[in-house]
Amino acid sequence: xxxxxxxxxxxxxxxxxxxxxxxxxxxxxxxxxxxxxxxxxxxxxxxxxxxxxxxxxxxxxxxxxxxxxxxxxxxxxxxxxxxxxxxxxxxxxxxxxxxxxxxxxxxxxxxxxxxxxxxxxxxxxxxxxxxxxxxxxxxxxxxxxxxxxxxxxxxxxxxxxxxxxxxxxxxxxxxxxxxxxxxxxxxxxxxxxxxxxxxxxxxxxxxxxxxxxxxxxxxxxxxxxxxxxxxxxxxxxxxxxxxxxxxxxxxxxxxxxxxxxxxxxxxxxxxxxxxxxxxxxxxxxxxxxxxxxxxxxxxxxxxxxxxxxxxxxxxxxxxxxxxxxxxxxxxxxxxxxxxxxxxxxxxxxxxxxxxxxxxxxxxxxxxxxxxxxxxxxxxxxxxxxxxxxxxxxxxxxxxxxxxxxxxxxxxxxxxxxxxxxxxxxxxxxxxxxxxxxxxxxxxxxxxxxxxxxxxxxxxxxxxxxxxxxxxxxxxxxxxxxxxx
Amino acid sequence: xxxxxxxxxxxxxxxxxxxxxxxxxxxxxxxxxxxxxxxxxxxxxxxxxxxxxxxxxxxxxxxxxxxxxxxxxxxxxxxxxxxxxxxxxxxxxxxxxxxxxxxxxxxxxxxxxxxxxxxxxxxxxxxxxxxxxxxxxxxxxxxxxxxxxxxxxxxxxxxxxxxxxxxxxxxxxxxxxxxxxxxxxxxxxxxxxxxxxxxxxxxxxxxxxxxxxxxxxxxxxxxxxxxxxxxxxxxxxxxxxxxxxxxxxxxxxxxxxxxxxxxxxxxxxxxxxxxxxxxxxxxxxxxxxxxxxxxxxxxxxxxxxxxxx
Numbered sequence: 001x002x003x004x005x006x007x008x009x010x011x012x013x014x015x016x017x018x019x020x021x022x023x024x025x026x027x028x029x030x031x032x033x034x035x036x037x038x039x040x041x042x043x044x045x046x047x048x049x050x051x052x053x054x055x056x057x058x059x060x061x062x063x064x065x066x067x068x069x070x071x072x073x074x075x076x077x078x079x080x081x082x083x084x085x086x087x088x089x090x091x092x093x094x095x096x097x098x099x100x101x102x103x104x105x106x107x108x109x110x111x112x113x114x115x116x117x118x119x120x121x122x123x124x125x126x127x128x129x130x131x132x133x134x135x136x137x138x139x140x141x142x143x144x145x146x147x148x149x150x151x152x153x154x155x156x157x158x159x160x161x162x163x164x165x166x167x168x169x170x171x172x173x174x175x176x177x178x179x180x181x182x183x184x185x186x187x188x189x190x191x192x193x194x195x196x197x198x199x200x201x202x203x204x205x206x207x208x209x210x211x212x213x214x215x216x217x218x219x220x221x222x223x224x225x226x227x228x229x230x231x232x233x234x235x236x237x238x239x240x241x242x243x244x245x246x247x248x249x250x251x252x253x254x255x256x257x258x259x260x261x262x263x264x265x266x267x268x269x270x271x272x273x274x275x276x277x278x279x280x281x282x283x284x285x286x287x288x289x290x291x292x293x294x295x296x297x298x299x300x301x302x303x304x305x306x307x308x309x310x311x312x313x314x315x316x317x318x319x320x321x322x323x324x325x326x327x328x329x330x331x332x333x334x335x336x337x338x339x340x341x342x343x344x345x346x347x348x349x350x351x352x353x354x355x356x357x358x359x360x361x362x363x364x365x366x367x368x369x370x371x372x373x374x375x376x377x378x379x380x381x382x383x384x385x386x387x388x389x390x391x392x393x394x395x396x397x398x399x400x401x402x403x404x405x406x407x408x409x410x411x412x413x414x415x416x417x418x419x420x421x422x423x424x425x426x427x428x429x430x431x432x433x434x435x436x437x438x439x440x441x442x443x444x445x446x447x448x449x450x451x452x453x454x455x456x457x458x459x460x461x462x463x464x465x466x467x468x469x470x471x472x473x474x475x476x477x478x479x480x481x482x483x484x
Numbered sequence: 485x486x487x488x489x490x491x492x493x494x495x496x497x498x499x500x501x502x503x504x505x506x507x508x509x510x511x512x513x514x515x516x517x518x519x520x521x522x523x524x525x526x527x528x529x530x531x532x533x534x535x536x537x538x539x540x541x542x543x544x545x546x547x548x549x550x551x552x553x554x555x556x557x558x559x560x561x562x563x564x565x566x567x568x569x570x571x572x573x574x575x576x577x578x579x580x581x582x583x584x585x586x587x588x589x590x591x592x593x594x595x596x597x598x599x600x601x602x603x604x605x606x607x608x609x610x611x612x613x614x615x616x617x618x619x620x621x622x623x624x625x626x627x628x629x630x631x632x633x634x635x636x637x638x639x640x641x642x643x644x645x646x647x648x649x650x651x652x653x654x655x656x657x658x659x660x661x662x663x664x665x666x667x668x669x670x671x672x673x674x675x676x677x678x679x680x681x682x683x684x685x686x687x688x689x690x691x692x693x694x695x696x697x698x699x700x701x702x703x704x705x706x707x708x709x710x711x712x713x714x715x716x717x718x719x720x721x722x723x724x725x726x727x728x729x730x731x732x733x734x735x736x737x738x739x740x741x742x743x744x745x746x747x748x749x750x751x752x753x754x755x756x757x758x759x760x761x762x763x764x765x766x767x768x769x770x771x772x773x774x775x776x777x778x779x780x781x782x783x784x785x786x787x788x789x790x791x792x793x
Contacts, residue, residue: 057587058579058594232580245583256488268487270639270789271738 027479075472094347136320169325176239205246215314259303451476496577497647504624511617512689586634596623653726
């Protein structure tokens with residue numbers, strides 16, 4: 001027996017690999033033909049090999065539960081998701097455009113707020129923003145860039161069009177899993193890398209390093225760069241360690257750093273103090289510096305904001321960048337692109353209803369059974385209502401929450417997210433919904449990962465792709481179908 | 485190099501050494517008890533005592549039998565010194581210092597950790613215990629071999645050396661102590677060849693039998709074995725060898741001048757062994773004194789390189 005591609009059917013949904021039952025899309029042709037040539041036992045042995053590789057490489061993520069934090073092996077589906085290189089280049093251009101506008105917006109918000117004066121962005125939205133940091137007003141980070149690393153969530157609709165679902169501008173995670181997914185797949189399906197033009201993803205750490213080095217206040221060939229982690233109990237700790245290792249920089253916790261009276265940041269080494277120029281921080285704003293933000297924080301470094309404001313250290317992402325990472329602000333990104341760049345958006349937003357607006361709120365409350373309602377500032381898929389799958393009681397509860405705090409909620413139509421064939425129990429193929437998180441780097445130059453992290457909802461029919469809630473992932477192949 | 489990274493590397497090396505030595509200890513006791521003449525009764529509980537873990541044991545167990553002692557030493561999730569927990573600590577410390585080691589080191593450590601947690605039931609039962617402890621020792625050697633083959637001989641390496649050799653010296657004193665106490669316990673029923681059996685196992689538990697025969701060229705006897713394991717300059721598990729490795733690692737680290745005095749102190753204790761009578765309580769006190777000085781050495785290292793400044 002082999003995998004049954006003839007009867008694999010994703011119905012009216014857009015399928016990433018096939019255009020109709022039995023017919024693979026161009027970038028997936030070699031992949032599907034190859035998988036069809038493997039019998040059940042071979043498929044099962046590849047799946048097991050992936051599992052063993054994940055354990056051996058120690059690819060884990062942390063799940064928070066009442067019994068404490070559990071380190072779980074990374075859930076992974078061996079069948080990659082493919083996108084044609086030609087199509088990817090268009091997405092890449094759209095992402096760069098979007099990030100240029102977002103960074104202009106953040107810089108504007110912390111300086112003259114021209115976009116508000118121009119009547120393009122409402123002052124009330126900013127006034128109620130939870131991620132606006134008054135402590136950052138007037139600071140001018142290098143190149144006017146605040147969000148140096150962005151993880152943008154993309155989805156595709158039933159026609160295969162890409163939409164931006166959200167911009168993660170605070171401390172986006174997942175890129176290490178993107179890199180590890182590729183490492184696993186190379187071990188599991190090595191034959192395909194010989195014959196197919198699958199573009200590599202491996203240069204991300206080097207690009208990240210170059211981007212960080214460009215931010216250094218001292219122009220040195222080898223500036224002091226560190227990755228600042230909240231520590232081993234953070235769910236993304238694996239990634240923090242991975243990136244530090246790949247870049248060859250120190251992985252530090254708050255207690256490893258100290259700010260001197262000279263406003264320089266130092267790390268504590270076996271030979272005394274050593275100066276730090278750039279900090280890739282993976283700690284939320286409010287824990288960065290107990291002198292300025294949460295005084296209880298033991299994760300941060302006292303005096304860090306002082307050093308940053310004095311321009312003696314670069315922080316990536318800059319504190320306060322999260323002001324643009326808000327589902328209400330998101331709704332205004334198309335207008336930002338036109339306002340700052342004078343261009344039409346290349347990548348569309350998902351239609352978004354703002355509950356703060358009375359007319360839109362009334363529409364949302366009337367259509368709760370069709371909409372997805374999201375709080376403005378949550379991440380990880382928490383605190384959401386998926387209208388069509390919710391009970392009457394859950395919808396009533398959300399109606400109450402929306403009326404109590406309308407600024408904090410937005411609603412979007414329930415998307416018919418694209419799917420891809422995924423191995424399920426019993427070695428069969430079934431369609432599963434997925435999204436894509438590419439990563440965008442920006443300092444002096446911009447860079448977009450080749451593809452990104454594909455997250456897949458492993459539960460049948462589920463739209464929730466977060467690993468903490470039953471999601472898994474797939475390798476993402478950008479395939480150059482024009483290559484000879 | 486970050487102080488905190490130095491500290492984690494040091495502890496990773498210590499825990500790796502400790503895991504290996506715990507496996508060696510259980511393994512050697514296992515075969516020792518099989519070799520003993522009838523009527524000679526040496527308690528498994530000695531292993532708890534010589535690991536200075538009597539209080540931790542008493543918290544969870546009442547009966548001091550083989551089953552409980554082996555479970556406590558190998559598998560007990562609540563006992564910080566259990567083998568599986570030592571390996572967990574190796575893994576956690578390495579996870580936070582992955583930038584220092586080759587990726588294969590990390591992969592081998594994961595393999596070893598999962599081998600231990602998946603198979604520890606074999607170790608607590610009697611039938612497959614030897615396979616289990618053998619697998620652990622092999623796994624530890626594999627990690628050490630990979631580290632030795634791929635790690636630059638700069639500061640991180642010196643901290644590996646410090647952790648490994650302090651832990652190893654400590655364990656060598658404990659294994660010598662195990663031999664001494666086994667003989668003291670059975671003294672009243674002593675048989676002619678008992679000493680030879682016990683000291684033979686002491687050597688084997690440190691993989692030192694061949695080196696001993698080559699260096700000492702006499703049959704296995706208490707005073708010679710003890711002197712060899714204390715003072716031989718070439719075998720990598722003797723107290724002297726470990727002390728010299730620690731000394732040369734220290735000399736290669738920044739600001740080491742203040743440490744050299746502490747080293748002299750550790751070297752200053754000397755205990756001459758002439759006959760079997762010298763292996764009694766005074767010998768045990770001497771071993772205890774070495775352990776205390778190893779503890780002092782650890783504190784000096786911590787203050788010089790790990791303490792926050």
